[in-house]
Amino acid sequence: MLAAIAISQSATDPLSGLVLGEILKPEPRPGWSTVRVVSSSLNMHDLWTLRGVGHPPERLPIVLGCDAAGYDENGNEVLVHPVIADPDAGLGDETLDPGRALLSEQHHGAFAEYLAVPTRNLIPKPSWLTFDEAACLPVAWGTAYRMLFTRAGIRAGDRVLVQGAGGGVASAAIKLAVAAGAVVYATSRSEDKRRQAESWGARKAVPTGERLPERVDVVIETVGEATWSHSTKSLRPGGTIVVAGATSGKNPPADLGRIFYLQQRLLGSTGCTRGELVSLLKLMDATGLRPVVDRTLPLDEIHKGFQLMIDGRLTGKLVIHPPAPHEQGAPR
Template sequence: MLAATAVSQSASDPLSGLMLGDVPKPEVRPGWSLVRVLASSLNMHDVWTLRGVGHPADQLPRILGCDAAGYDEDGNAVVVYPIIASADRGRGDETIDPQRALLSERHDGAFAEWLTVPTRNLVPKPEGLSFDEAACLPVAWGTAYRMLFTQAAIKAGDRVLVQGAGGGVASAAIKLALAAGAVVYATSRSETKRKLAESWGARTVESGGRLPEKVDVVVETVGEATWSHSLKCLRPGGTLVVAGATSGYNPPADLGRVFYQQQRILGSTGCTRTEFVDLLRMMTSTGARPVVDRTMPLADIHQGFQLMIDGDLTGKVVVNPPKETA
């Protein structure tokens, strides 16, 4: 079968380690299921793996890809919940299982014609979602859902600031918060991305710009570059939820502001399977949908990753494996 595999790592030239070629079809172990992948989507996690960030070289080669939608062995349309973990070890929450692994970390991922995952990771695909749309959801939208509704517990009328409107998690957070009835502010250095967020219903400002009011919740995935602005925009007693730091991991602490204004800073990673099911239900009931920047065959995956690295996207890149089985 055709697959995109990380075979080496390079901080300066990550795509040099991504090999496209034929590999054996995976064997199914007990308790796992085989999925015929119809669509997968690109995530920065794949790029970090190719750069050698957070992924040991001794775990290579590894088929990449964290998101997948397709058919199980019985012909059922499914979306793959991307965290392979035990809810029992996480005291009911897979995201805090110390042995958890995102798909493609310790198990081959979704950039292939076939994929095997634990059977519990298969979730029925709602009829109203296309396979391409469904493949955009597991990592980015699942992360945004947990940030907003589990960690920050937003409700209709809350004021929410989302930093970096062009990112996958950020764009998902904008759409989900709007669907929940929140007032959403979004920042971006790009006028094009600000206009896109405005077309969804968000109110936008340039990165670092002054908001007309303090917000109840900040969704932070940028990190060092926006951290100070996030805290300044947050009302006393408000909540900042952080799930990433694409611009750096060492922001100014500003502890005086945090404790004097009793601001809450919460970390968030991924989502539970239950939260993912709730996300799919919310999308069915509200009509919220991901933005697909473009689709391309798996054979063109290097081009898709280059667009992501260059920042030339306003949504997700979806890749489709060949229709013929191997």
């Protein structure tokens, strides 16, 4: 079967390590299921793997792709919860399992015709979601849901700042916070992305680093060094910054004086649990929310998709379509 495989890593030329190649279809094993992938979506995690960030080179080669929606062996429409872990090891929260792994970290990922995952990671795809929409949800929307509701505990009327409008997590966070009744502010260097954020319900979107009309209760931070100072200065006393990424760098000046004097809270957040992903689907059903799909590309154009991400030219998610599987008995 055809797959997009990371074979090497480079901080300066990440796409040099990405190849399209033929691999064997995964064999079923006890407790696992095989999914025929209809749609998958690109995440920054895939780019970090190619850059050698957080992914040991000894785990290469590996098929990339963290998100998937498709059909299980019985023909059921499913989406895949991408955190492979033991919930008991994390006291009921699989994101706290020290041995957890996101798809494409220790197991082949979703940029392929077929994918093997533990059966507990399969969630029935609601009929009101397309495969493309479903493939956008697990990593980006699941991460945003956990940041907003589990970690920050936002309530209607809260003021929320989302840094870096336009990214997959940021666009999800804007829409989810608006749906929850929060007043949302957003930042972006791009005028087009600021307009998009306001069209999704943000009260105001400002250029990165520009002062907000008021201080906020919660900051959703996935950018890192480029926005960190603005995040701490935009937060009210006693407010909360939730961090789930650092695309511009992970070592900003901490400004500890401001943090302790204003009693600001800093919370980390990683991915989501299976239960949170199910809760996200219920919220979307109740509110009519849908993910933002920037565009779709066939698997054999995945290099183009990565370049769009590197250039910052995506708003929302980019969906990848693998080829239709060959007939049974064909060489792939």
